[in-house]
Amino acid sequence: MSKPLLKAENLEISFHGVKAADGVNLEINEGEFLAIIGPNGAGKTTLLNLCTGYLKPSAGHVYLDGKQITHLSPRQIAKRGIARAFQIPQLFTDHRVIDNVMLSNAARLNLWQMLSPLDRPRYRDEAMELLRMFNLADHANDLASTLPEGRRKLLDIAVALALKPRLVLLDEPTSGVSAIERFGLMETLMTALRQAKVTALFVEHDMDVVRRYAERVLVWNRGHVLTQGRPEEVFQDQRVIETVVGAV
């Protein structure tokens, strides 16, 4: 069962004459765990912005399940099952940690449910389960703004997964997380993704993480795909060693 879930075709966008995406093609298959690596400013975050409708490409298309989603808004794309975790955590800082997750869960509610209390045992249990998975249960009732950097990152991912997406785009999930906790986080993440059968694309700077968890790696440079393949192949490539591995 290997058909492209998400497909990007000839995406182009530039900022002030600098091409951040220059004819990008990308396919991610159902159930896959795809990593994107590349030097700073290569256009990795821009690619996620393009795939989620936050930016519109000047040329090219994005397809989900073979259907065009290029023109849709981030909200409509999220509704169709693509969730996103951000490079810089995007949280509701005036809300408690658990509210952040419950609000994400609440996106599935109908209008009537939208008007009944959010903090109910059923929603609370559902959110707590996710928080426990990400070791955030002790912080459930803290304000999100009081979380330390690394935990914000975890919460940001938990909020994305609470949407129960088919595909999640993770922008440097392990950045800001201490080196010791990094692999723990990745294990948690992998378990969560497998359990919920979520396909994932993640941008990553830590090559050890990529080597260990990615099934396929896309190497990104200056707005285009330099090469792609299995991690062990890609890391042999001289160009990759020069542009990415050496640079990190």
Add this chain to the structure above:
Amino acid sequence: MRMFLLGLAALVIVAIAGISAPWLQFLLSLAIAKGLAALGVAILLRAGLISIGHAMFFAIGAYATAFLTRNGITDFVSLLILSTLIATAAGVVVGAFMVRYRAIFFAMLNLAVSMVLFSLLSKLYNITGGTDGMRVARATFFGIAPGEQTFELIVFLTSLVVVMLVGFAVSAYFRSPLGEALKAVHTNEIRLEYISIPVWGVLLVGYTISAALAGLGGSFAAMIIGHVLPEMAFWTESGHLILVAVLGGIGGVAGPFIGAIFLELVHTFAASFTDAWSMIVGAALLFVIFFLPSGLYGLINKKRGGSAV
């Protein structure tokens, strides 16, 4: 629960004060009418939006009551309900346009629309009575026309009941996903979109509720004062509502009412012997901004400002 009991206690105190000193009834009822409108403003403040034009919905509620009375509808409860509905409809229409704007644009566009309404009310002499405004005949209660004192007492007591009902409804709204999302608009609109909650819908609901509350307050005010004037829509009135909301605190539903009663009392007592009124209000506002970021309401609610009532 604790906040509920405190709120109930406060209502009982206000009720006793009003009943034992009937001359206070007019003042307290009017304060509550403004408090309702200020609560509307406070709802939008939760989303980080400042409307410098919300007196327009107060005026719409008030003029709706005046027109309906002139056209033979005199029942108190019907007038309140119909006027609120008219303000609600106005809120949906104006809101649909406003929710696309933020920050200074939102503030100024609300101001602009309210000024248009103000000038229409002032200029359309044949319809609105121009700057003279319109008289509002004393309302009846289920077909009975009360004397002045009875009328004031009934209006006062009704306003307390309305405050209680509105308090319940709005705090339930604050705790619902829609209400929580409203607060989230303030902190992270992008994330809200990314979890597929429509920001415009969340804001439109908030805007409409705030317009409805302002209209309800305006309808009360029209009947309490017995007269409506274009000044009700003037921008200084909108400013007054923001003042009340900030002074009272936007953390919970009680804040705007505390702020409104406080201001109305200060106004009455200070204005009666000096013109120290502005100075007292200014000093109180400074005090609140520096020492009570969650408003006077923060004095009784020591808890973190998240949950309401």
